[in-house]
Structure formats: C-alpha cells, structure tokens
Amino acid sequence: MNKINMNKLGAAVLGISLFAIVPFVSVAQKPNWQNLDLKTDSTFGISTEKAYNELLKGKKSTPVIVAVLDGGVDILHEDLKTVLWLNKKEKAGDGKDNDKNGYIDDVNGWNFLGSAKGSVNHETLELTRLVRRDNARFAGKDSSSVSVADLPAFKTYQLNKAELEKELAEAKFGIQRFEGIKNAIDGIVKKIGKENPTLADFEQFSPGNEMETNIKRGMLQQLKEGTFEEFYKAQILPGYNHFKSQIDYNFNVDYNPRDIVGDDPDNSKEKFYGNNDVAGPDASHGSHVAGIIGADRTNELGIKGVADNVVIMGVRSVPNGDERDKDVANAIRYAVDNGAKVINMSFGKSYSWDKEAVDAAVKYAVSKDVLLVHAAGNDNKNLEVEPNYPNPQYVAGGTASSWITVGASGWANDGTIKANFSNYGKTSVDVFAPGVNINSTIPGSKYAKFNGTSMASPVVAGLAALIRSYYPKLKANEVKDIIMKSVVKVDQTVTIADEGETTGKAVPFSDLCVTGGIVNTYNALKLASEYKK
Structure with missing residues (x-):
C-alpha cells in the first residue's frame, strides 16, 4: 500500500483528537534538507550537495x-x-x-x-482478500465441522477474520470522530459567515459549547502557521477521506475492482x-x-x-x-x-x-x-x-x-x-x-x-x-x-x-x-x- 504516514486512526498524524484540536505546527527546515550536510548545514541530510560541489565537478x-x-x-x-x-x-x-x-x-x-x-x-487490503477467499471454504463453520487437514487453514481464517473486523470497527470509529470534528468546524464557519475565515475572525467568534471552545482554541494556534483553507485541506478532509476509503474499499469484502484489469x-x-x-x-x-x-x-x-x-x-x-x-x-x-x-x-x-x-x-x-x-x-x-x-x-x-x-x-x-x-x-x-x-x-x-x-x-x-x-x-x-x-x-x-x-x-x-x-x-x-x- 503506497500510504504516506497515516496511523490507524489518523489522529496523531492529522493533529485531531476527539475532544480538541491539537496544534499541528509546521517546523521550518531548510529547503532541500534531505540533500544537505550535518556539519555545514546543521541538518542531518545525506550530504548530496557537498558531494556535487567537492567530488563530482568535471566527472563524467x-x-x-x-x-x-x-x-x-x-x-x-x-x-x-x-x-x-x-x-x-x-x-x-x-x-x-x-x-x-x-x-x-x-x-x-x-x-x-x-x-x-x-x-x-x-x-482492498490483502487481509480482506484472504478473508474473502476463505469465506468460500469456512464461512459459518466451526472447528468441529472442519476436517483435521483443514484445521490450520481454518484457524488462520478465524484470526484473519477477527483482525479484519477489528480494523473495520476502528475505521468506523475513526470516521465518526472526523465527522464530528468536521461538522463542528463547518458549523462554526457557517456562523462566522466566511468560507475562509481568518485568525481575527476566530478571535472574535464566541463559542456556544465545549466543542466550539476547543475548536476555537485549536484554530487560534493553527492560523498562526497558515490559512484556514490550507488547514482544512491538509488535515480535515484527508482524515475523513482516509477512513471513508477504508470502509468503502480497503476493508470491504464485497468490493473487487479487478474486472477492470480483466x-x-x-x-x-x-x-x-x-x-x-x-x-x-x-x-x-x-x-x-x-x-x-x-x-x-x-x-x-x-x-x-x-x-x-x-x-x-x-x-x-x-x-x-x-x-x-x-x-x-x-x-x-x-x-x-x-x-x-x-x-x-x-x-x-x-x-x-x-x-x-x-x-x-x-x-x-x-x-x-x-x-x-x-x-x-x-x-x-x-x-x-x-x-x-x-x-x-x-x-x-x-x-x-x-x-x-x-x-x-x-x-x-x-x-x-x-x-x-x-x-x-x-x-x-x-x-x-x-x-x-x-x-x-x-x-x-x-x-x-x-x-x-x-x-x-x-x-x-x-x-x-x-x-x-x-x-x-x-x-x-x-x-x-x-x-x-x-x-x-x-x-x-x-x-x-x-x-x-x-x-x-x-x-x-x-x-x-x-x-x-x-x-x-x-x-x-x-x-x-x-x-x-
């Protein structure tokens, strides 16, 4: 799976918790930092630019x-x-x-x-495909109705199915969390009356409940580092879409796009x-x-x-x-x-x-x-x-x-x-x-x-x-x-x-x-x- 850093619930990566927004502070680092040098640039890159400057000039x-x-x-x-x-x-x-x-x-x-x-x-995930494959053999059975020869495969199936159900439950919980946060933020934006509210707009906003208070506190930190639109696109929508994709596709045993390939x-x-x-x-x-x-x-x-x-x-x-x-x-x-x-x-x-x-x-x-x-x-x-x-x-x-x-x-x-x-x-x-x-x-x-x-x-x-x-x-x-x-x-x-x-x-x-x-x-x-x- 070509995933960028996203943990199972997405909360730590996206800076979101159930009851509050934790500031996602973008720590400034030098451009092209991965190619810089620890000694000369005080950045633990891999010294690529130093190599070009000192070792590769004129070389074919x-x-x-x-x-x-x-x-x-x-x-x-x-x-x-x-x-x-x-x-x-x-x-x-x-x-x-x-x-x-x-x-x-x-x-x-x-x-x-x-x-x-x-x-x-x-x-789908490989786990989902394995469960789908083995459903044909073992769905509805217990260990007493499985042959001795098939018992190891049946036990693996049970473990895989339990893991899939756990992952799906976590994804459903995750999307509920993001829906709650997203709906609350959308509600505040509607009250403010601007599609892309500024730091000053949130400073002037009067919260009506604890959730809105927490969101205001978080946004006051977020908007010191960038715009509301940047925050929303970088942290709210990806989290919501991540869990929705898991539920609709990754953990869905009924989803199979392979007919497209043929x-x-x-x-x-x-x-x-x-x-x-x-x-x-x-x-x-x-x-x-x-x-x-x-x-x-x-x-x-x-x-x-x-x-x-x-x-x-x-x-x-x-x-x-x-x-x-x-x-x-x-x-x-x-x-x-x-x-x-x-x-x-x-x-x-x-x-x-x-x-x-x-x-x-x-x-x-x-x-x-x-x-x-x-x-x-x-x-x-x-x-x-x-x-x-x-x-x-x-x-x-x-x-x-x-x-x-x-x-x-x-x-x-x-x-x-x-x-x-x-x-x-x-x-x-x-x-x-x-x-x-x-x-x-x-x-x-x-x-x-x-x-x-x-x-x-x-x-x-x-x-x-x-x-x-x-x-x-x-x-x-x-x-x-x-x-x-x-x-x-x-x-x-x-x-x-x-x-x-x-x-x-x-x-x-x-x-x-x-x-x-x-x-x-x-x-x-x-x-x-x-x-x-």
Whole structure:
C-alpha cells in the first residue's frame, strides 16, 4: 500500500483528537534538507550537495534507469518530463507491440492495474482478500465441522477474520470522530459567515459549547502557521477521506475492482495484461517518489533530485489499497527486462498472497545485477517481530543479496532522529534516510511535503543510481555494500512508543537497523572511488 504516514486512526498524524484540536505546527527546515550536510548545514541530510560541489565537478557519468514501482508517475510534470525513460523501440500511439515484448505502446513504462476499460484506483487490503477467499471454504463453520487437514487453514481464517473486523470497527470509529470534528468546524464557519475565515475572525467568534471552545482554541494556534483553507485541506478532509476509503474499499469484502484489469488475479504466471497509462488515476505518491530520486537538477525549477543522470521508468503496480503479489512480481520483471539497474519499492503490507511469485522475480532481478530498494513501512513496528511484505527473505530459504530496506529519519541530530512512524529492526532494516517533510513533485507541475519511509526509500534509490552512474563497473551488491559501509553513525538514544502508549522505551539508534546510521552521499562516493582498488 503506497500510504504516506497515516496511523490507524489518523489522529496523531492529522493533529485531531476527539475532544480538541491539537496544534499541528509546521517546523521550518531548510529547503532541500534531505540533500544537505550535518556539519555545514546543521541538518542531518545525506550530504548530496557537498558531494556535487567537492567530488563530482568535471566527472563524467552514464545514465542509469531507475524503475519506480508505485501508483503512477506524472509524465508531464515540469521537473520530471526531461528525465523520463523513453522506450525507443516502441512507436507511440500506433497500437502495436513494436519491440515484441508483450506490452503495446509501453513508451514510458507500463501499468499492470489497467486495461482498455481504464485503471484500478482503489483496492482492498490483502487481509480482506484472504478473508474473502476463505469465506468460500469456512464461512459459518466451526472447528468441529472442519476436517483435521483443514484445521490450520481454518484457524488462520478465524484470526484473519477477527483482525479484519477489528480494523473495520476502528475505521468506523475513526470516521465518526472526523465527522464530528468536521461538522463542528463547518458549523462554526457557517456562523462566522466566511468560507475562509481568518485568525481575527476566530478571535472574535464566541463559542456556544465545549466543542466550539476547543475548536476555537485549536484554530487560534493553527492560523498562526497558515490559512484556514490550507488547514482544512491538509488535515480535515484527508482524515475523513482516509477512513471513508477504508470502509468503502480497503476493508470491504464485497468490493473487487479487478474486472477492470480483466486478468485472472489468482494466476501469478500470467504476465501480459495492463495498459500503457503509467500515471493512472492517482499519481501523487509515485510522482513524489520519482522527484526525490531524480527531479531535474538543472532547470532552476521546483526541487533537486538526488541523482543527476537518471532515467525514470514508471511501472504502475500499487493501487490505493494493498498491491497484489502478482503485479509486483510482473513489475519487477518488466523493469529488469527493460534495463532498470535500480528498482524503488515504496509500498508494503502485513500479509502476502503469493510470496513465492515475488521471490522468484526478486531472484531474477538479483541475477541480472539489479539493486532493489524497499521502504520499511510506517507503522512504528519492529520488523524482527512483525513481518512486512515484500521482504528479502525467500520462503524457500536464503536472502536477496542486492536488496536494501530503508527506515525514515528526521533532520535534527537528537532523540527525534527516528521518524516516530518508521518501522525498524536491528537485522531487518539496513539503513535510515530522510523521510520527514520531504518536498517533491506531485501532479500538475506542483510540489508538496510528504512524510514516510516511502520518501526515505527513494533517497537511497537516488543515491544508488548516483553511484552506479559515476562508477558503472560496480555491481549491485557492491553498491549496497558501499551504501551500508558509508553511513553516518547516529550516537543518539531514541524513544519508541507503541500505539496507545504515553511513554515508551529508550533505545540506542544503533539497535534500529543493521548499520546504525543515516546514508551519506559524500562518504559513499568517496568509498566508491576507492572500492576494491
């Protein structure tokens, strides 16, 4: 699921509680902070600009194709259109498979979530699909009416069904909370008589009850940082729409959009389906990811990507819901077969339908010298205890050698360096990278700040592409080795609090990932220049 940082109830992220509005203060940080340097800029970025200024001037590079497996990439964006992959073997718009690769008119990539009918936007979660599948076998049964051979599957079904019911109940409670807050705010705005009331308007407003008093108190803080319209669009509507989408689509066993694609979703061996619309109906997340990796550094527009000589290949495989293993496997294979040397995967889920299919595709990518970079996830979970899919551990045993799992960090070199939402794991997360308030490209040639390991992963993918661009003889596993050996170690203790806890446990940052540090472009390029000399 290509979710940006949104916890189960959305309250902490959006600054909303049932009885009051907690001020959502936007802490100012320097533009392009993820690429800045800790020593010279007092910001815990990855020293990309320092590397360009001191190490890369006058050096030649070769273009590297980076595949963005995501929800879609805006191919018209002012900061992306010059760095897009172009399939020169394909003649655009002729309706023919000119390069005979099985995909018609795949000029900028491919969309495994579409057909001539259109493209899938919303999807269920994998948990929902597993319950729907097993309802056919076990609905209405108890352990006494199930064969001994089916008991393990039946018990898994019961656990999954209970979890789905719990998640659905939480979503219904969440939307009730947001409806209450939203209706109260809408009522105050109506009383004030202005569509976009100002700070002065709220100062003059006289509350009629406790809810209105709480909202007024919160808005007086909010409007010191921005306009009412900005607050409403950024915090109220997304929260409401998040829970509504969960109820209508994600947790709805009766919802199945796969007819749009027209494939057999249970047949993981099926490869040739989809369409060439790499943007799809919602390209915000994927465009943001693409910009972090390689937004044009020369056009004086918008932002600067990490890498200066990359080609972005959009492979749409992640809906607004959980991605399907079949689509992920096919997206990986498509990227590899069309020349990608780095694959970014800013998605993940708690359940897997057909991990063997994904494992086979990962093994294929590894065999073709491709580096896979994956976001650790945004649930503040310890991945040593709770799995996240996809992952580099093969079901049949062994681990993918050219795979990096990335957690998200902030810009301050203190106890807040771990993003409070980021998953972690002493042996299951490799490195951390900037993933808080990252400004990047979104559709319509616009820009926005997002939070998430989804943003940290492309920082590392961009770094990997940069290394491969300037040192093309390095293999994928060598690039991984360089990235991990060149981190800046974090000598901080951070507090990890589980959901619902007011106090957490203090742990050294070194316990959160294999390397105990934040990736660093400058260090990595220096190491690359000397690697195996």
